[in-house]
Amino acid sequence: MTTCRLCGADELAGVVDLGATPPCELFLTADRLAAPEPTYPLHLRVCTNCWLAQLPPLITPEETFTEYAYFSSYSTSWVEHARRFVEDAGPRPGDFVVEVASNDGYLLQHVVERGVRCLGIEPSANVGRAAREKGVPTLTGFLTPETGRQVRAGHGPADLVVANNVYAHVPDVTGFTEGLRALVADGGRVSIEVQHLLTLMELNQFDTIYHEHYQYYTVASAQRALASGGLHLVDVELLPTHGGSIRLWARPEEAPVSQRVVDVLAREKAAGLHELSGYADFAARVAKVRRDLLRFLIDAADAGRTVVGYGAPGKGNTLLNYCGVRPDLLAYTVDRNPYKHGRFTPGSRIPVLPPERIAADRPDYVLVLPWNLREELVDQLSYVREWGGRLVFPIPSLEVVG
The missing domain is CATH 3.40.50.150 (Vaccinia Virus protein VP39)
Structure with missing residues (x-):
């Protein structure tokens, strides 16, 4: 992408480069795990003429x-x-x-x-x-x-x-x-x-x-x-x-x-x-979120602690793929949407299970991926406290909640 889609100017400056990821809502069925998975660059730029921040149209709305x-x-x-x-x-x-x-x-x-x-x-x-x-x-x-x-x-x-x-x-x-x-x-x-x-x-x-x-x-x-x-x-x-x-x-x-x-x-x-x-400093602040989350997940794994996810939103897939999180660090995530059950997150290939699995497994930590619903989900997940489990919010900065 060399020109702004709104004003047509060719004055686009990089804001943050998140690498290459699959489309965030293309959850994989089990029979697709052995097949190639296309990824696309995820590099946010801003037009210095009209200040529209934008991504190139690498996938079409029809595909999504x-x-x-x-x-x-x-x-x-x-x-x-x-x-x-x-x-x-x-x-x-x-x-x-x-x-x-x-x-x-x-x-x-x-x-x-x-x-x-x-x-x-x-x-x-x-x-x-x-x-x-x-x-x-x-x-x-x-x-x-x-x-x-x-x-x-x-x-x-x-x-x-x-x-x-x-x-x-x-x-x-x-x-x-x-x-x-x-x-x-x-x-x-x-x-x-x-x-x-x-x-x-x-x-x-x-x-x-x-x-x-x-x-x-x-x-x-x-x-x-x-x-x-x-x-x-x-x-x-x-x-x-x-x-x-x-x-x-x-x-x-x-x-x-x-x-x-x-x-x-x-x-x-x-x-x-x-x-x-x-x-100017956004990319550096984003990189710190990645380091902090990875450090927490690696330390938890080394200590023998179990970490699972809650939610399988599109935003969660950007986070998981940018941070390089895989099932060895996040065993699975759960979601209320039955459409996603039995599927795997794009790129990171983490299993998506029904929410009841958390109470059955009693993990040490639950990583909340739809952090924007924090008030709603803290209430929904209050039962995690029964066995001493804790909630983890990765954004705006890592926070572990008792």
């Missing part, structure tokens, strides 16, 4: 999302987050709500409960099927300008368009934004949630860098991306989800930005993210 291993509803806190959003957004009977990348209906189910007309647009056939089984109308497909126009022609313009955790997953930023613009009514609203590059940098959240995330946004770069497709940023909210996210509110009609936009832009500038100096 036609069948997908991630089901949003397996996170209790995420479903509750979606319920509160719907309650606060306040769609009323007579409105039309569209969610792009609607997954298994985790959000739109709350819209259906309010008696509000809605439609999900979800590229993964297996995940969309789960949404329809919940009674959530779902179209299988990717959002393009043409898809947006077709939905508008068939259903009418949307009063509210929601795009949660998808704006990073599209290599054609402008085309996707044009699709959002095609969906939304001239007086409607677009809500986008995406991880904030500011917290990613501040809290060493490098494991959220993986191939299906093509870009990482500041509010400044998101404002430019929205404008490229005919939308205007009017407000922003800072959210704790996924370790630190931004909820961008945009409209087709130009309007003054809120004070919150002004304040967050000022925070980003103060952190140096609108200039190259703000990115």
Whole structure:
């Protein structure tokens, strides 16, 4: 990749190189363990013209999302987050709500409960099927300008368009934004949630860098991306989800930005993210996380302690592969999603088992891979204390919790 996908400039500077890894959601079945496994470079760069942080599009969305291993509803806190959003957004009977990348209906189910007309647009056939089984109308497909126009022609313009955790997953930023613009009514609203590059940098959240995330946004770069497709940023909210996210509110009609936009832009500038100096020491801080985690796992193995994982998220696979963790250091991990049971993590090839295995084996340590769900998972894993087991959080820095 030599040019920025947003502004076309050829001024890309390296931020952190995580080596080469497989796509993070391509969990292996047992019969594939003896087969070659393709890997792709994972090198984050930033455009010094528009400040969009980005990865080259080495894999296509079709390769990743036609069948997908991630089901949003397996996170209790995420479903509750979606319920509160719907309650606060306040769609009323007579409105039309569209969610792009609607997954298994985790959000739109709350819209259906309010008696509000809605439609999900979800590229993964297996995940969309789960949404329809919940009674959530779902179209299988990717959002393009043409898809947006077709939905508008068939259903009418949307009063509210929601795009949660998808704006990073599209290599054609402008085309996707044009699709959002095609969906939304001239007086409607677009809500986008995406991880904030500011917290990613501040809290060493490098494991959220993986191939299906093509870009990482500041509010400044998101404002430019929205404008490229005919939308205007009017407000922003800072959210704790996924370790630190931004909820961008945009409209087709130009309007003054809120004070919150002004304040967050000022925070980003103060952190140096609108200039190259703000990115200078990130790679060194990431490398320290790797050394600390490996030192802990090796010491535990030498002492005869057992360490297993909890969760099999995409971010966990970036962490495991960058750190070089294999089954000799992490015997297995568990996950609530039955789709992953009996499979193996890509690259590191660690078995994924049902959660009940932890109570049966009573390990000394449980390495929590979805650290962004810490509050939820500390409660779920409270039983580990019964035998003196401890939880381990690898990010932002190694922490062993009694």
